[in-house]
Amino acid sequence: MITMKNIIREGKDTLRSEAKKAVFPLSAEQRQLAHDMMEFLENSQDPKIAEKYHLRAGVGLAAPQVDVSLQMASVLVPSADGSAPLFKDTIVNPVIISHSVQGAALSEGEGCLSVDRDVPGYVVRHDRITLRYYDVEGQQHKIRLKNYPAIVCQHEIDHLHGILFYDHIDHDHPFTMEDEDLVIE
Ligand SMILES: OCN(O)CCCc1ccccc1
Numbered sequence: 001m002i003t004m005k006n007i008i009r010e011g012k013d014t015l016r017s018e019a020k021k022a023v024f025p026l027s028a029e030q031r032q033l034a035h036d037m038m039e040f041l042e043n044s045q046d047p048k049i050a051e052k053y054h055l056r057a058g059v060g061l062a063a064p065q066v067d068v069s070l071q072m073a074s075v076l077v078p079s080a081d082g083s084a085p086l087f088k089d090t091i092v093n094p095v096i097i098s099h100s101v102q103g104a105a106l107s108e109g110e111g112c113l114s115v116d117r118d119v120p121g122y123v124v125r126h127d128r129i130t131l132r133y134y135d136v137e138g139q140q141h142k143i144r145l146k147n148y149p150a151i152v153c154q155h156e157i158d159h160l161h162g163i164l165f166y167d168h169i170d171h172d173h174p175f176t177m178e179d180e181d182l183v184i185e
């Protein structure tokens with residue numbers, strides 16, 4: 001199972017690299033990694049398991065974060081009321097093919113399992129995206145996401161291109177955003 005010791009932190013080159021596009025069919029090792037990444041997210045969101053294995057809760061995990069330079073990230077965005085997740089899948093070779101002009105940022109800012117410090121500030125992203133990706137079976141998907149799930153997927157896709165959330169923060173005006181941009185609670 002993946003635990004925090006498998007997650008690389010700032011300073012490791014893979015985090016700042018362009019990840020390699022996956023080639024289908026995925027190898028057994030790559031499919032195993034997809035499984036393990038999603039399992040990590042499920043474990044990290046279970047209070048008992050997270051405490052037992054000292055896991056930081058995560059709603060996404062990208063392969064570069066476990067030192068694998070591959071365009072693959074698992075996303076598990078729970079719903080507020082504990083019903084079906086808002087979004088759950090492992091996205092391979094994801095591309096944002098269109099997006100809203102309107103931006104959005106989480107009111108609390110963002111964090112990252114690969115960043116062991118708080119970096120305050122709004123991370124302004126697209127509020128709505130149309131995402132094309134392949135699942136681990138090689139099936140193509142084209143979906144529209146908005147608000148929190150859209151923000152999480154953009155955070156993960158950034159990892160595949162060596163971008164970290166605080167690259168988007170204007171450190172001179174960290175809590176400034178356009179009037180039309182949304183603040184998501
Ligand atoms: O890359 C995943 N990760 O570092 C866990 C945190 C994910 C995340 C946190 C806040 C907003 C969007 C995404």
Ligand code: NI
Pocket residue numbers: 111112113114155159
């Ligand atoms: Ni991250």
